[in-house]
Amino acid sequence: MMKNNPLNPPLLRGNFSGTIHVGLIGFGTVGTGMATVLMEQEKLIARRLGANLVLTQIADVDIKRSRGINIKKISLTTNPYEIILNPKIDIIVELIGGIEPACKFILDAISHGKHIVTANKALLATHGEKIFKAAEEAGVEILFEGAVGGGIPIIRVMKEGLSADKITAIFGIVNGTSNYILTKMSEEGSGFSKVLKEAQSLGYAEADPTLDVGGGDSAHKLAILALLAFGTPIPVKDIFTEGIDKVAPMDIAFAEAFGYKMKLLAIAKQVKGKLEARVHPTMIPKDEILAKVNGVFNAVCVVGKSVGETLFYGRGAGSIPTGSAVVSDLISIARNILNQQGYGKPHRVPVPPTGIISSARLPLPIKPMAEIESRYYLRFMVEDRPGVLSAISGVLGRHHISIASVIQQGRKEAGAVPLVMMTHKAREKDIQMALEKINQSDSVYKPTVLIRVEGKDIDQFLPFKGRLGGDGI
Amino acid sequence: MMKNNPLNPPLLRGNFSGTIHVGLIGFGTVGTGMATVLMEQEKLIARRLGANLVLTQIADVDIKRSRGINIKKISLTTNPYEIILNPKIDIIVELIGGIEPACKFILDAISHGKHIVTANKALLATHGEKIFKAAEEAGVEILFEGAVGGGIPIIRVMKEGLSADKITAIFGIVNGTSNYILTKMSEEGSGFSKVLKEAQSLGYAEADPTLDVGGGDSAHKLAILALLAFGTPIPVKDIFTEGIDKVAPMDIAFAEAFGYKMKLLAIAKQVKGKLEARVHPTMIPKDEILAKVNGVFNAVCVVGKSVGETLFYGRGAGSIPTGSAVVSDLISIARNILNQQGYGKPHRVPVPPTGIISSARLPLPIKPMAEIESRYYLRFMVEDRPGVLSAISGVLGRHHISIASVIQQGRKEAGAVPLVMMTHKAREKDIQMALEKINQSDSVYKPTVLIRVEGKDIDQFLPFKGRLGGDGI
Numbered sequence: 001m002m003k004n005n006p007l008n009p010p011l012l013r014g015n016f017s018g019t020i021h022v023g024l025i026g027f028g029t030v031g032t033g034m035a036t037v038l039m040e041q042e043k044l045i046a047r048r049l050g051a052n053l054v055l056t057q058i059a060d061v062d063i064k065r066s067r068g069i070n071i072k073k074i075s076l077t078t079n080p081y082e083i084i085l086n087p088k089i090d091i092i093v094e095l096i097g098g099i100e101p102a103c104k105f106i107l108d109a110i111s112h113g114k115h116i117v118t119a120n121k122a123l124l125a126t127h128g129e130k131i132f133k134a135a136e137e138a139g140v141e142i143l144f145e146g147a148v149g150g151g152i153p154i155i156r157v158m159k160e161g162l163s164a165d166k167i168t169a170i171f172g173i174v175n176g177t178s179n180y181i182l183t184k185m186s187e188e189g190s191g192f193s194k195v196l197k198e199a200q201s202l203g204y205a206e207a208d209p210t211l212d213v214g215g216g217d218s219a220h221k222l223a224i225l226a227l228l229a230f231g232t233p234i235p236v237k238d239i240f241t242e243g244i245d246k247v248a249p250m251d252i253a254f255a256e257a258f259g260y261k262m263k264l265l266a267i268a269k270q271v272k273g274k275l276e277a278r279v280h281p282t283m284i285p286k287d288e289i290l291a292k293v294n295g296v297f298n299a300v301c302v303v304g305k306s307v308g309e310t311l312f313y314g315r316g317a318g319s320i321p322t323g324s325a326v327v328s329d330l331i332s333i334a335r336n337i338l339n340q341q342g343y344g345k346p347h348r349v350p351v352p353p354t355g356i357i358s359s360a361r362l363p364l365p366i367k368p369m370a371e372i373e374s375r376y377y378l379r380f381m382v383e384d385r386p387g388v389l390s391a392i393s394g395v396l397g398r399h400h401i402s403i404a405s406v407i408q409q410g411r412k413e414a415g416a417v418p419l420v421m422m423t424h425k426a427r428e429k430d431i432q433m434a435l436e437k438i439n440q441s442d443s444v445y446k447p448t449v450l451i452r453v454e455g456k457d458i459d460q461f462l463p464f465k466g467r468l469g470g471d472g473i
Numbered sequence: 474m475m476k477n478n479p480l481n482p483p484l485l486r487g488n489f490s491g492t493i494h495v496g497l498i499g500f501g502t503v504g505t506g507m508a509t510v511l512m513e514q515e516k517l518i519a520r521r522l523g524a525n526l527v528l529t530q531i532a533d534v535d536i537k538r539s540r541g542i543n544i545k546k547i548s549l550t551t552n553p554y555e556i557i558l559n560p561k562i563d564i565i566v567e568l569i570g571g572i573e574p575a576c577k578f579i580l581d582a583i584s585h586g587k588h589i590v591t592a593n594k595a596l597l598a599t600h601g602e603k604i605f606k607a608a609e610e611a612g613v614e615i616l617f618e619g620a621v622g623g624g625i626p627i628i629r630v631m632k633e634g635l636s637a638d639k640i641t642a643i644f645g646i647v648n649g650t651s652n653y654i655l656t657k658m659s660e661e662g663s664g665f666s667k668v669l670k671e672a673q674s675l676g677y678a679e680a681d682p683t684l685d686v687g688g689g690d691s692a693h694k695l696a697i698l699a700l701l702a703f704g705t706p707i708p709v710k711d712i713f714t715e716g717i718d719k720v721a722p723m724d725i726a727f728a729e730a731f732g733y734k735m736k737l738l739a740i741a742k743q744v745k746g747k748l749e750a751r752v753h754p755t756m757i758p759k760d761e762i763l764a765k766v767n768g769v770f771n772a773v774c775v776v777g778k779s780v781g782e783t784l785f786y787g788r789g790a791g792s793i794p795t796g797s798a799v800v801s802d803l804i805s806i807a808r809n810i811l812n813q814q815g816y817g818k819p820h821r822v823p824v825p826p827t828g829i830i831s832s833a834r835l836p837l838p839i840k841p842m843a844e845i846e847s848r849y850y851l852r853f854m855v856e857d858r859p860g861v862l863s864a865i866s867g868v869l870g871r872h873h874i875s876i877a878s879v880i881q882q883g884r885k886e887a888g889a890v891p892l893v894m895m896t897h898k899a900r901e902k903d904i905q906m907a908l909e910k911i912n913q914s915d916s917v918y919k920p921t922v923l924i925r926v927e928g929k930d931i932d933q934f935l936p937f938k939g940r941l942g943g944d945g946i
């Protein structure tokens with residue numbers, strides 16, 4: 001599986017080994033997610049790098065328990081210093097969480113010249129400055145995309161995407177557990193304790209939920225975001241922090257009466273040369289896009305002087321999304337390592353223009369439009385008489401098109417009436433052929449309007465699902 | 474204004490001049506935006522780079538017209554080859570748009586060893602592969618964050634943020650003009666032509682709107698996004714493209730009756746080893762977050778195998794947001810140039826851990842919570858008798874807190890009734906002092922619930938604005 005140089009060898013110039021070796025300290029939920037992503041996307045990653053990125057060694061207190069993935073080729077140890085001192089390892093991923101011993105492991109790894117990837121928000125919020133300084137002095141990289149917003153690449157957005165802008169404010173929904181609970185309380189009118197228990201049974205809240213529902217986790221993430229946005233380290237104790245545990249269903253209901261949604265927001269604002277940083281339940285107008293962020297999803301709204309309002313949305317937690325963020329950091333560091341080893345001379349370009357090295361393209365064939373499948377909205381302008389619906393649905397049926405719902409508007413004074421349908425999934429070619437036939441009918445007064453319909457699990461959104469008929473047609 | 478080495482000199486190691494020189498070809502709307510951002514954020518950019526990033530030369534057919542910005546120190550020319558052949562210029566920004574002569578200028582600049590930044594979606598969609606190949610062979614960088622999504626850093630997200638993930642689908646609202654028109658048609662029930670005229674008079678649509686409302690601009694952007702997501706170059710002619718010019722208000726109304734919103738979507742999906750790419754008016758369930766993207770805003774929803782659904786939202790056009798994206802590209806290239814000139818030895822780290830070089834921090838003072846200003850939701854549990862509202866609002870008034878609206882719920886059988894208020898902006902300290910006093914009153918049965926309220930232009934969202942009173946209190 002892990003051969004060297006799987007790709008076009010001429011790309012791999014310089015004294016380059018063809019493999020970047022990764023060591024992982026902490027084989028828990030996110031560690032397992034990261035290992036899964038690395039293995040599942042092995043080929044894609046090789047196409048992005050022009051080299052292999054291999055998880056070579058894992059340290060954990062428990063190396064017996066099965067994580068449900070194949071780790072036969074990975075060396076396991078209970079001693080993290082076997083990784084920290086291993087000269088073969090290029091990058092060390094710290095995923096044990098908490099302050100100590102994570103801090104000591106990272107600082108020791110830095111002093112041994114290892115690049116670091118971590119998702120440890122508590123540690124970075126508390127000792128970030130010390131760790132970043134050590135990395136800078138040792139000339140190693142430290143990346144932490146998984147620390148905030150799970151799979152949302154908000155750290156890169158702040159450091160690179162919005163690098164030309166003066167950030168004026170951040171509003172973040174950065175704790176999925178709290179957002180899930182508030183969403184459920186709002187939808188069901190239930191109280192905090194009841195919803196918390198449900199969330200715990202679904203695995204959306206931990207047995208001890210204090211750090212999540214008390215706002216502490218959000219405060220850690222805010223400290224990291226504010227450091228990137230404003231260049232200001234904020235001691236976590238200076239962040240006013242109030243959780244959702246005292247939010248009453250009555251206040252959520254009143255919020256809605258006023259036109260607001262209740263969210264646990266992490267807020268940092270630059271106001272007249274001073275910085276505000278706080279975490280608390282917050283009402284936001286229901287029409288703002290942040291108010292639509294529901295369930296376990298996270299989102300960070302970043303306001304910049306030039307760019308105005310931006311928003312970055314996705315899954316803020318979970319083994320695979322966060323693992324994927326950790327691997328994106330590994331790819332960035334690997335690109336820089338390879339770059340310095342000579343790929344892309346004369347000027348060295350760590351990131352290829354399209355994100356995949358040009359010799360490793362595997363273009364997909366493009367599907368002709370006739371072959372796509374979609375749901376369709378169809379508006380027929382028809383004569384208002386019995387039998388028309390039957391004739392039209394007969395043609396559709398003969399072309400394998402099944403109708404999900406129908407609306408018929410009130411009878412017009414004279415002339416055509418609209419007959420509107422939503423179909424289930426159908427093939428474009430079948431739809432076009434059916435419409436060609438239908439449009440030739442004497443009862444159809446105008447060319448039929450066709451609009452394609454997209455959406456996840458679309459059927460559940462159909463208010464008229466299965467309701468056929470109407471009067472007269 | 475543009476001094477050399479404004480920062481701590483020991484940072485600037487190696488044979489490094491302290492200034493990266495930029496040449497601009499095309500001084501139109503986005504060019505002016507880019508120059509504005511570069512000048513306004515000069516100091517912030519120097520803190521990110523540890524060097525100056527200076528716009529040295531501009532070429533345009535019209536160098537007489539005032540752009541409303543100070544360009545006294547910039548050399549102007551009508552001949553782009555004065556920039557392309559200028560050995561002092563490190564990076565050339567192409568912002569003339571269209572295919573030719575932009576393509577020739579870029580290829581010639583590449584062959585003279587210049588790094589390239591462009592926002593030219595038509596060119597990249599048509600000749601991207603040729604240009605990327607030339608850049609790779611010449612060992613220069615080419616970045617194009619401004620080409621899709623204006624100020625939304627979607628290009629970096631695809632190339633770096635989601636680099637560990639297999640992308641399965643992209644759904645983009647990538648044309649602000651079309652989205653503005655569809656939003657207005659939906660809100661007002663007006664027809665396409667009427668809204669287009671309004672959009673033109675507001676500057677949201679061009680005199681010839683064909684490329685925007687016909688879907689061509691979205692198709693260009695989709696070609697670029699699909700190349701990044703799937704590594705597949707798609708000829709623009711192979712993208713099925715249908716614009717919004719035939720969308721009827723009736724269909725928007727029916728869509729809403731079915732629970733959908735109408736959007737012009739650019740869609741690319743990987744389905745069973747084939748790629749679909751199409752642009753057309755699309756109905757999406759109204760509860761999906763993409764359905765909430767209104768007006769001139771853009772958003773790209775990227776679905777990945779690991780990360781699931783993500784969404785990136787912001788201003789998709791406009792001189793300053795797009796200019797800011799162009800400058801973020803300049804910063805990335807400048808970081809790599811400096812990196813190769815020796816900053817950050819022994820390992821070279823182009824992007825500092827916090828995005829700002831550590832010696833250039835300018836931390837902001839942190840505001841104590843008592844000094845923040847917010848709007849507040851207050852729920853008093855009070856005795857249901859005349860005079861209570863007057864007493865409470867009196868205390869609030871004496872603490873400079875003004876009430877925006879009040880809700881009083883129906884009388885309870887016995888005991889406390891809720892009295893709920895939204896305040897205008899007030900100081901936290903004043904609120905806390907007022908509540909301390911109010912909570913001591915015999916008519917107030919429980920500690921008052923306080924929830925802070927955030928939102929842009931919040932007053933316009935208050936349904937009960939200024940409505941005071943209720944019965945009994």
